[in-house]
Amino acid sequence: MTALASRHRAFALTASLLTLTLAVTACGSSSKKTRSTGPECAAYTQYGDLSGKTVKVFTGIVTPEDALLKKTWVPFEHCTGATIKGTFDKSFETQVLVQAKAGNPPDIAIVPQPGLLQQLVATGKAVPASAETTAMVDKNFSTDWKAYGSVNGTFYAPPQNASMKSLVWYSPKEFKDKGYTVPTTLDELITLSDKIAATGKKPWCAGIGSGEATGWPITDWMEDMMLRLWGPDEYDKWVQHKIAFNSPEPTAALDEVGKFLKNSKYVNGGLGNVKSIATTAFQDGGLPILKGNCSFHRQASFYAANWPAGTTVSPDGDVFAFYLPGKTAADKPVLGGGEFMLGFRDAPEVHAFQTFVASGEWATLAAQGGGGRAVSANKAADVxxxxxxxxxxxxxxxxxxxxxxxxxxxxxxxxxxxxxNSFWKQTTSWITGQSTKTTVDKIEASWPKG
Amino acid sequence: MTTADAAPAAPLTTTPFVGVDVASGRAKKKLTSRWASLVAVIIAVLWTIPTFGLAISSIRPQGDIQDSGWWSFFSNPHVTLDNYRAVLSSTGTGGLGSYFLNSFIIVIPSVIIPIALAALAAYAFAWIDFKGRNLLFICIFALQIVPIQVTLIPLLTLYVDSGIGGSFWAIWISHSIFALPLAIFLLHNFMKEIPKELIEAARMDGARHVQIFFRVMMPLLTPALAAIGIFQFLWVWNDLLVALTFSGGTSDIAPITVALANLSGTQGTAWHLLSAGAFISIAVPIVVFLSLQRYFVRGLLAGGLKG
Incomplete structure (x- = not known):
């Protein structure tokens, strides 16, 4: 009898749980939004009335930047009536491919790499950008950016945020005290480094330790030098393997990096000898600048977060950065990263949202939000x-x-x-003594055939 | 799944009817020797240290966690609940609350559905004679070999085509599919051990299959069902891959493991929250395990002689 009673209880429990489940599922659908037409919405009339429409956006951006990103969508939702539903997940890069292959991609994926963009377009599920979006991108972005959002000549994805890597961190205070000026060409940078080295101080400091990714800061160095010595066209050929990794141009670029990082007069300020670069964590590579043991550290803009609390990062503060100069003052190659809004559904609201993100309004909103989401390459952004x-x-x-x-x-x-893999590992061996020739030969040998 | 494979098989497939006293007496003698106890205690301590360290980390302030290891807590004890507050608050960095609910909604049907189906199937394989029974059973058993990773994209395509992609149904059905082969196999072995005389006696009394299943089998099966239930519960609760693939990571249906994976932030800067998040996540499995663990003991000792 007790068995029977407990069975009844079990059934009741199951039934109630299933009811709860259904109730929760039902609550998931949100109420419909309506469009607002106040004066603040003047710039948004071009997108039309999108009341009741939903755009699902998938991105690998998570806390705390997701909140900043969501905030930039609010005026669009307010003025068009559309709902932007964001999914924020760190495993974006694998999941978005799975979803695209299985046939349920998001409406828009925020893609941080051109390689992934090409893979996603190759699934056949992506939708090219509309004429309005293309016009907006033509107006606000350089052709370089448009090219990175295109696959085989078709423009798909408008750019969103951008980051910049071609930076050299320095101490404005030291510059002021010693009367140095920020160099505007690569030669000036070398002259200034020599000048500092002559005083007995090692001007450069670096660290490339990063767990299994140890070596990546050197790849950035080499990319920067490749751009500066040979220009963007040769750079593209190198990246696409149209010229071999061990051909003269990349070899010279790595030798140019060696002029800084393998020069025992230049490195490793405050940290040790050349080999100490390999054993220093990249997060710690620039810290000797604060103690006055080192003058320059080449690292991307995100390094700003690595300075200890209380450090002022400004043109007249404790540390700041200058643009790693080009061969001449007129050359301005910039190495960096960015994100692209790839659409998967051919619908007015999706195209409208892509256009919005490429607009000056969006870029200004993002800049106002600050934090890690501020910077874009949008020329219409109000800085x-x-x-x-x-x-x-x-x-x-x-x-x-x-x-x-x-x-x-x-x-x-x-x-x-x-x-x-090999680019990281071989350049790490290079910093600890391997010759430039052996290094580029080994990387070339590791390039997948076919 | 590997732990689930090995552990329950041993108690369930032993023959508890013949010489149970002799066997258990010998086992008891061996297991209660002083040396065995010492080894057991050492293993227990060693295995608990990492969890203990995690617990200590979760109550240390952010600065301490990032500066020094958890063992320095003893020389420099600062206790704070900020990490738990940050993890639980919906406005703060994480907000595990709604994901917690999602985990429950996912886990309960994902345990009940496969066990219910497996019990019925196991009964049929054990006590109903039909053509091709053994072949079919071997086929189901062999399904365990299929790694779930290769099924992900085809399954997702099927779900999307049938219109249930990105809903709880996709996750429930997937977990049920992945659990069934092992559950059927284990329950079948268990049912086979029940003495034939018991079934025959029930038949003599006029019981049909349905009655035999509910009146004779079910009470005897409780320990086995509980054991499989616990393993399936732990597996589903701790699963990230299946939930992530079939939920698409949306906050409406993603479980707590997905939230945990994102807790540390885009650049991994908030990793000090992970220990607190992990502790919130393992609280439920611990409660479930402790409240059901007596069934393990019962399964080990009582076997089919109960009732």
């Missing part, structure tokens, strides 16, 4: 409204410069066997 840090302002200034030639981080675009 004066930016609540961003000084370093973000510098990145804005360089990226918006009409002379700037933007190139994506090349190791991200190379096959994984090179870009996230």
């Amino acid at each position: 004066s409204k930016c609540t961003c840090s000084e370093i973000d302002k510098l990145a804005f200034q360089v990226l918006q410069d009409p002379k700037a030639i933007f190139r994506f981080d090349g190791s991200d675009a190379m096959p994984a066997a090179v870009g996230s």
